Amino acid sequence: MPRSYTRKTSRGQWTRAAMYAALEDVQQGKSTLKASKDHGVPRSSLQRRLSGQCPLKAPLGPRKPVFTxxxxxxxxxxxxxxxxxxxxxxxxxxxxxxxxxxxxxxxxxxxxxxxxxxxxxxxxxxxNKDLSLRTPEATSAARAKGFNKEVVSKFFDILVEAGKSVKGPHVVYNVDETGITTVQSKPSRVLAQKGRKQVGSLTSAERGELTTAVVCMSAVGNFVPPMMILPRARVNKNLEEGAPPGTVFEYHPSGWMQTDIFTRWFQHFIRHAKPSAEEPALLILDGHMTHTRNLDVIEMARANHVTIVVIPPHTSHRLQPLDVGFMKPLNTFYVQAIEKFLRQNPGRVVTLYQIARLFGEAYLKAATPATAINAFKKCGIFPIDMDVFAEEDFSPSDVTHPVRPSTLAAEEEASSLLDEPTAGPSGLQASETTAGPSGLQASEPTAGPSGLQASEPTAGPSGLQASEPTAGPSGLQPSETTAGPSGLQASEPTAGPSGLQASEPTAGPSGLQASETTAGPSGLQASETTAGPSGLQASEPTAGPSGLQASETTAGPSGLQPSETTAGPSGLQASETTAGTTSEIRPCDILPLPRANLPATSAGARRRTTPVAGPAILTSSPVKRALENSLTKRKPTQSKKKRTKACRKGSGKERGACAAEAVVPCLYCGESFGDSVAGEGWACCTCCKKWAHDECAGLDDNDANYVCEFCAP
Structure with a gap:
């Protein structure tokens, strides 16, 4: 069968609702020809369902689906x-x-x-229309592990406490850094000839020069003029042309944020935010070392009525408004600006002399009030609302954290009830099926608007069904079925107002009930029940002269019966039940959900110990005292000039090794080894082999085996 098969006939394209309506019309006295034309159903199909020869909607074709x-x-x-x-x-x-x-x-x-x-x-x-093939976004294991419900709840508790003194969203700010280079990160999609194997896009170089931009915005959409950190040792005014109005510039050979540069940015922030005792400001930032281990910024914030809140580690992709709502459009507009420049200036490339103008063009497009307001709202920061994160958002942390009740477990349990029929156009009967003690089904059909029969079967001592159907408004039969000594069903139906059916159950081959029901004066249903392979009931009621209920039930291997119920012309049930199994193996049994067996931390290995290791109010007294104590342990250092001369005295190979080591960045603060002070301690992680300052990693002299927080469990 071809994948894009086109049907050549209209057979079986009518709906259940149309057949329901046609059956109702015939029951009310309309001819089958007239009813079939009015509702668009074949007359022969209508007649077969009136006579009870087939269920309401039978599948077409010889092949059946593999799965139910x-x-x-x-x-x-x-x-x-x-x-x-x-x-x-x-x-x-x-x-x-x-x-x-x-x-x-x-x-x-x-x-x-x-x-x-x-x-x-x-x-x-x-x-399954809600499934599609998607390209996933790479997410680090640290982010998957860090964004968990316990940490996020703690952050929002701290945010509520810090926000008590805040008078409104106009004094709630978020600051973050982003790297911009002379080479676009990802080219825009372009039109090309179909079938072409490789489509190229021009860039300025293989690797670009990095410039850091510091962006700050408020919850009402106000933006503090940005700061740009250019990778130069000396000031060059030619590099500043075309930047957004009010931009301040800093120069550092690495182009990265430094502690003293962030202190100067904070002074720039106070000049524009103008916090006061009457209107204190709230500043939210990440846990970068230049932010959290900066005592000057903390003292300045306490003196100028600014409360600083640090978000938890590895959660900026969810809890930092700038990362969530601003950086992506900024990067998109910046890539478009670079591509436009290269297209309008053939033969030229983007250098540091154009980067301020290109950034200014992108920044003015991305810095809109709507972007800022929506970003704060999506993070749940303003208005404060942790419910913006659903349970499924914390699913990645289940791998390394205690198992939460799966959000799909309840959905899967509820979906098992979707097999039950729902009310048709004339208020036809809907039923709910639940499992009995031994896995057998118990059903609770309820009466529709037409007063059809509602029953409440319950399980007997052996788990077999005992039911107590009651009469609907139209006076259909009431019956009472009770369990016998062995838990087998015994029924004593009594005649309804119209003299409806009476039944006499008899024992089947396995001692289970078999009943033969004969039609009452009105010619209502007759049923014959026999035992299935496991001794469970299988019934084959046939339709009476009035076309009332007809059902075909067969027992599965363990007697489980998922059912599909349809209605006859007067709204009574006609059901077709297929086989199931009690010990069905689920997909999660074949491919279990991943759970990590984390090894114990090796002897001597030490995690990073810093004053701020999670969400905290940075300007609070306990955090400030802890930071002061950690900074007093800093070891005396030698001058940078002496170390530089020592490198120059070596041979060519030794000088090459020194040059290679000079570009190694710190894992936490980003400062390169060549820019660090001589004699300052460095440590290498025994797992990822990356380097960090002893001070940044919170290490002592006696720490032999160091494991960074990104590798530590």
Whole structure:
């Protein structure tokens, strides 16, 4: 069968609602020809359903689907849950899982070579419109682990405490740094000839020069003029042309943020925000070392009525408004500005002399009030609302944190009830099916507006069903079924107002009830119940002269019966039940959700110990005292000039090694080894082999084995 098969006939394209309405019209006296024309259903199909020869909506074609609707929902929910935990399945993974799912449950299938076919996957995606093939965004393990419910709850508690003195959103600010280079990060998509194997886009160089931009915005959409840190040792006014109005410039050979530069930015912030005792300001920032280990900024903030709140580590992608709502459009507009410059100036490349103008062009487009307001709202910072994060947002942290109740577990349990029929256009009967003690189904059909029969079966001592149907408004039969000594059903139906049916149950081959029901004076239903393979009931009621209820029930391997119920012309039930199994293997049993078995920390290994290791109010007295104590432990250092001369005295190879080491950045503050003070201690992580200042890592002289916080469990 082709993948894009086009139907050549209109057979079976009528809906259940149309058939319901046609059956109702015939019941009220309209001819079958007139009813079939009015509702667009074939007359022959209408007549077969009136005579009870087939269910309301029979599937077409000789092939049946491999999985039931409930099994497909379980498979879909497991795929979604794996993706929410950042362990999404590829197309091949999903096809292999489908094959194993069918094999484990002993389902009839046509899969080969240990994998489901591509056609099955295409049809599966068509049946489940909420699934699609997506390209995931790379997310570090530290971010997946750091964004968990406990840490986020603590942050919002601190935010509520710090916000008590805030008079409004106009004094709530967020600051962050972003790197801009002379080479665009990702070229824009372009039109090209179909079939072309490689499409190129011009860039200025292989690797660009880095410039840091410091951006700050408030919750009402006001922007503090940015700061740009240019990678130069001396001031050059030619590099500042075209920048946004009010931009301040700093120069450093690395182009990175430094502690003293951030102190000068904070002075720039106070000049524009103008906090006071009547209107104190709240500044939210990340835990970068230049922010949190800056005693000058803390003292200046306390003196100028600014409360500084630090977000938890590795959560800026969710809790920092600038990262969530501003940096992406800024980068998009900056890439477009570079491409426009290269297109309008053939033969030229972007250098540091154009970067301020290109950044200014992108900044003015991205810095809109709506962007800032929506970013604060999406993070739940203003208005303060932790409920912006659903339970599924914390799913990636389940790998390394205590297991929370899965958000899809309740959905999967609720989806099992979707097999039940719902009310039709004339208020036809809807039923709810639940499992009995031994896994057998118990159903609770309720009466529709037409007063159809409602029943409440309950389980007997052996888990078999005992039901107490009651009469609807139209006086249909009431019956009382009770359990016998062995838990078998015994029923004593009594005649309704119209002299409806009476039944005499008899024992089947396994001692279970078999009943023969004969039609009452009105010619209502007759049923014959026999024992199934496990001794459970299987019934085949047939329709009476009035076309009332007709059902065909067959027992599955363990007697479980998922049901599909349809209505006859007067709204009474006609059901067709297919086989299930009590010990069905679910997709999560074949491919379990990932759970980490974290090893114990090795002896001597030490995690980073800093005054601010999580969400905190940076300007509070305990944090300030802890920072002062840590800074007093700083070791005396030698001058940078002496170390530089020592490197120059070596041979050529030694000088090359010194040059290579000089560009190694600190893991935390980003300062390169060549820019650090001579004699300042450095440590190498034993896991990732990256380097960091002893001061930044919070290490002592006796720490032999160092594990950074990114590698430590």
């Amino acid at each position: 609707p409930q099994q497909e929902r379980q498979l879909k929910n497991h795929i979604i849950e794996m993706e929410r935990m950042f362990f999404g399945l590829t197309q091949t993974d999903a096809r292999r899982l489908a094959f194993q799912y069918a094999e484990k449950n002993r389902l009839n299938h046509r899969f080969k070579n240990g994998i489901a076919g591509k056609d099955w996957l295409i049809s599966f995606l068509k049946r």
